[in-house]
Amino acid sequence: MEAIKRTKIVDVLKSDAFGTTVNVKGWVRTRRGSKQVSFIALNDGSTINNVQIVVDVDKLGEEYLKPITTGASISVNGTLVQSQGKGQSVEIQATEIEIYGSADPNTYPLQKKGHSMEFLREIAHLRPRTNTFGAVFRIRHNMAYAIHKFFHDRGFFYFHTPLITASDCEGAGQMFQVTTMNLYDLKKDENGSIIYDNDFFGKQASLTVSGQLEGELAATALGQIYTFGPTFRAENSNTPRHLAEFWMIEPEVAFNDILDNMQLAEEFIKYCVQWALDNCMDDIKFLNDMFDKGLIERLQGVLKDDFVRLAYTEGIKILEEAVAKGHQFEFPVYWGVDLASEHERYLVEEHFKRPVILTDYPKEIKAFYMKQNEDGKTVRAMDVLFPKIGEIIGGSEREADYDKLMNRINEMGIPMKDMWWYLDTRRFGTVPHSGFGLGFERLLLFVTGMTNIRDVIPFPRTPKNADF
């Protein structure tokens, strides 16, 4: 076959160089036609859109074309022409076709018929070849890129916090243990305790549940940092909202107070959503039309207005009034309760009809490191609440005062034996600082409209499932 430089299909579809010879390569989505002419819909992953290849059956031979079925991979030389068909502007009249690989229609699982999301999860190694997952993973890339660009443009430094950790301050009980010990030959001391001296790290080690504490170390040196990396939770929850391995973004900024933190969170999430609308419209439109007719409207919706800023105490009042007026919630509403998703969504979707940043939560339901308010009851926490999702971002101003922080740690009985390094940030040159965390897959649920978190990460890790 004549060697012609390949053009990606995303570029071919934008081209108007009619009459020129081009080469495209990709996977066959469908082939249909008659004895005289065959139409191949070809996709190469660069866009959700296929290019149509028109084949003169006599010229290339019916027998030769036989292996060109759904899933087969081919290289096509042909002439770019203006398309007469609906919904496409260009097509390619094939002059030569090379078949790289066939896909036996009897065994290839991705035939034209629709597949359930459950079935596609079982073939997660092939599902990126579908329209739906191609769209989701192109959007996933774009959201990751938007996040890096947002922070880079604002002078933040990307900071890699460790995955393996010997600290267990936050997530004790829900952590995965990491070991190189031979489990058939565990050494124990005279009290029957396992001796970790010969484990790889010389002590018990686990997978991190958050990079925040190390992020604070970095922010109190480099000023503005963000993390973006995998995080682990050994929670035995088989729900559409939980993953054992997921990706988190955690910015942390020295000298930012809770107000700066709210502003950063709002700008950040709006930037991501705007980026998706500006750069992923083909994919979003597909998901909107196939799965979630309100998707585009919801994305545009969060960009329109300023987010509401509301104290938790005020939020509880609104919810109590709703109950008094007859609104039914599954879970009870009272000051001190950790809000359920239904409460958060009531505030966002029914009461304010726009995103809400809820602040100043009761200290009992928030982490030890949050800055204590003067009322003695609340802390400078902030959760960003979104339509359909509920909490999408959680953050706070951090307690910068060493004594107040230690009091809270003692009150809560947190084991700080391995945390001397964290406390050093308050011991030496302590500064006001704030940060927040965004679960990357939570953002993707919002941007793609998918309803199960297992469908926005390539290879979900969940109880009893570490396949691929």
Add this chain to the structure above:
Amino acid sequence: MEAIKRTKIVDVLKSDAFGTTVNVKGWVRTRRGSKQVSFIALNDGSTINNVQIVVDVDKLGEEYLKPITTGASISVNGTLVQSQGKGQSVEIQATEIEIYGSADPNTYPLQKKGHSMEFLREIAHLRPRTNTFGAVFRIRHNMAYAIHKFFHDRGFFYFHTPLITASDCEGAGQMFQVTTMNLYDLKKDENGSIIYDNDFFGKQASLTVSGQLEGELAATALGQIYTFGPTFRAENSNTPRHLAEFWMIEPEVAFNDILDNMQLAEEFIKYCVQWALDNCMDDIKFLNDMFDKGLIERLQGVLKDDFVRLAYTEGIKILEEAVAKGHQFEFPVYWGVDLASEHERYLVEEHFKRPVILTDYPKEIKAFYMKQNEDGKTVRAMDVLFPKIGEIIGGSEREADYDKLMNRINEMGIPMKDMWWYLDTRRFGTVPHSGFGLGFERLLLFVTGMTNIRDVIPFPRTPKNADF
């Protein structure tokens, strides 16, 4: 203190708005001066450069200034003035100073005196506050950003491969086991084998050693992808080149052959080095002057010429000639040997005096998935060899033929029981494809001139060390 919007020091130093009142916040690097006037060198992490704060001691009070020692954190309001001092263009005449936190000179470890790299590793939680590690981590951020930008601009999709895996195809024996089992109460079957049914994933699970195989799944769907994530190696090596947890970048491209792959690798690494020179010169210059006087020249050097492209067999000939002429290598040279760093560096630094891409290695020393050449002896591997570092990138064109791949797997006795999903890429719509891997810390050693890999990652994980 009067509320004035903070300006970052990197911006203050570029400003010429002399006479205006500004606010800066940061950590004190040094304070010196006389009874009348005090000079504070203030750094906020945004740049390696400090801004000088000039304080009228009488005005603010000697007693008030006492806690302003190295490491203390302060907020300064003052007038921006043109500096008379050498090496700085602006300084700030303080009108008000607020002290956020002191740093007791008796206990704060980062006093002005120089510290050994070994000591700084022991206080890895504070070392980002030093000039050296501030520079290294700002460069680390910039390299990560350059990588994302390079691939995004070329239409690649960032693809998150899993960290926890139940496959053990490549790294068996050097993997970390991940478990939630109670090690004090391991269930065993009648043969004494541990029953993994009740472990979190229902089977034995480990931390990944590479995302490549999953990356191939993605490339054969989305066309061009790259991974950038943590990778783990439970190798008990206490050397300046090994980490148990490190970050890898692995691009994978459908329809690319070995020549395309070489071109991509060369463009990619040159882009990163050029980015560092364009965006990190203050930090690089500091590292050049402090540690490695050849750094800038070496960085510029690799940009100058095309990389040499050379078959392994030709490389061995050159090395054998060198030996014949009396050059002494520690390790033997013969066809079939896995080259040592000294061999690679000889080719790069002494023979060609520029980077070398070595290709077509003996199949015995390379991985099972590499495309087999027709000679039956070599595979389409490619290693990019760099001055000072040796191998910085390793990659190959992949074997696309199902039967050839299976033969090689059987020859090498690789357990493929869990690898049906990988083989499906060759079973259904197989395509020529290529990719490579870059150890992120290896790149950083090159760009920063640091000599120990523990000094280019914030919190190194090595045998017996998972602190912070």
